[in-house]
Amino acid sequence: MKCRRCKVPAEVALPSHNTAFCRDCFLVYFSRQVENAVRRHAMFTRKDRVLVALSGGKDSLSLMLQLSDLGFDVTGLHVDLGIPKSSESARAKVEGFCADRGLKLQVKELAAEGLAIPLVKAAVHRPVCSICGKIKRHFFNKVALEGGFTALATGHNLDDEVARLFANTLRWDQGYLGDQGPCLPDESGFARKVKPLYRLSEFETAAFAFLRGIEHHKDACPYSPGASFTGHKRLWNDLEWKSPGSKVSFYEGFLERGRPAFAAQERESGFTLTPCAKCGSPTSQELCGVCRVRLAVEAFGKG
Amino acid sequence: MITVRMEPGGEVKTFAQLNTVQQLLNRLGLRHTEALVIRGGRLLTQDLKLESDDALTVRVVVSAG
Numbered sequence: 001m002k003c004r005r006c007k008v009p010a011e012v013a014l015p016s017h018n019t020a021f022c023r024d025c026f027l028v029y030f031s032r033q034v035e036n037a038v039r040r041h042a043m044f045t046r047k048d049r050v051l052v053a054l055s056g057g058k059d060s061l062s063l064m065l066q067l068s069d070l071g072f073d074v075t076g077l078h079v080d081l082g083i084p085k086s087s088e089s090a091r092a093k094v095e096g097f098c099a100d101r102g103l104k105l106q107v108k109e110l111a112a113e114g115l116a117i118p119l120v121k122a123a124v125h126r127p128v129c130s131i132c133g134k135i136k137r138h139f140f141n142k143v144a145l146e147g148g149f150t151a152l153a154t155g156h157n158l159d160d161e162v163a164r165l166f167a168n169t170l171r172w173d174q175g176y177l178g179d180q181g182p183c184l185p186d187e188s189g190f191a192r193k194v195k196p197l198y199r200l201s202e203f204e205t206a207a208f209a210f211l212r213g214i215e216h217h218k219d220a221c222p223y224s225p226g227a228s229f230t231g232h233k234r235l236w237n238d239l240e241w242k243s244p245g246s247k248v249s250f251y252e253g254f255l256e257r258g259r260p261a262f263a264a265q266e267r268e269s270g271f272t273l274t275p276c277a278k279c280g281s282p283t284s285q286e287l288c289g290v291c292r293v294r295l296a297v298e299a300f301g302k303g
Numbered sequence: 304m305i306t307v308r309m310e311p312g313g314e315v316k317t318f319a320q321l322n323t324v325q326q327l328l329n330r331l332g333l334r335h336t337e338a339l340v341i342r343g344g345r346l347l348t349q350d351l352k353l354e355s356d357d358a359l360t361v362r363v364v365v366s367a368g
Binding site: 001010011012013014015016020023057058059159201202203205206207210211218219220230233234237240241 | 310311312334335336337339341345346347348349350351362364365366
């Protein structure tokens with residue numbers, strides 16, 4: 001198999017694009033996909049300070065490196081979940097990655113907030129993945145706003161976005177469907193949220209991470225087996241295999257023709273957000289979700 | 304004998320007879336967009352031939368997040 005651009009032996013075959021690239025040409029392709037996404041959705045410019053959420057996985061570290069290479073002002077934020085072994089390993093990868101490349105990094109420890117995930121899991125009798133996501137998003141937003149960052153970037157890739165859109169569609173969740181996309185504006189107490197990898201597949205970010213020598217955290221979260229997203233990704237991989245390009249078509253079609261309709265409905269009948277009575281974060285209830293989790297953990301601690 | 308180290312997990316598998324990367328992926332039940340096949344610092348496309356003493360890494364890319 002030859003590289004489409006320079007005809008040397010290819011290293012990365014991309015059936016969704018009916019093409020293959022050598023190492024150097026793939027890195028050019030990857031860089032252009034990110035740069036085009038940032039420009040097309042006006043995510044941020046080189047004048048913005050961008051906070052990049054770093055889990056230690058291939059996607060977030062690849063995003064950080066690519067944005068840095070493109071000359072954007074990036075700072076990493078790692079939320080240490082406090083899960084024995086798993087969190088220590090992920091944090092070590094993030095710290096090593098940033099130190100080796102001279103990239104700025106902040107770390108937020110959930111244990112110091114009284115919200116280490118094992119404790120939350122024991123205290124709250126709901127699926128821990130959704131609570132963990134809620135807590136992480138809470139601190140991403142808080143650190144971004146308090147630190148004066150003008151955009152919060154996450155490493156969500158095409159597979160993540162399609163799986164999430166699929167899950168929201170299965171439930172016809174109007175609120176989430178009106179609010180999903182690669183660039184959400186800063187409003188109502190939320191920092192601007194951007195996903196510059198949204199057109200790149202998990203395979204492509206994995207190839208980028210390998211070709212750029214990124215040592216990333218590879219083990220699955222010990223609490224994630226059975227997560228519905230994994231099953232949805234498998235379904236979509238089956239569909240993409242039979243019909244290459246389905247993922248991009250589904251997602252881009254939604255952005256163009258689906259989201260505006262759901263967003264309009266949501267503006268008419270959706271919740272009004274007000275500051276949380278305890279921490280000030282935007283919420284549709286008196287207390288935000290994280291403060292409610294905090295209360296549950298405190299009650300659990302008192303026995 | 305072809306030796307394959309699986310990631311994540313680190314399980315090591317051996318195969319007596321495999322001619323191509325595609326055959327390896329078929330034996331592992333993977334599609335070529337679901338895993339990186341790595342040999343000596345390079346990624347292998349599915350059409351490439353394997354040598355009888357190859358030491359490979361297969362990195363499954365589907366994450367749970």
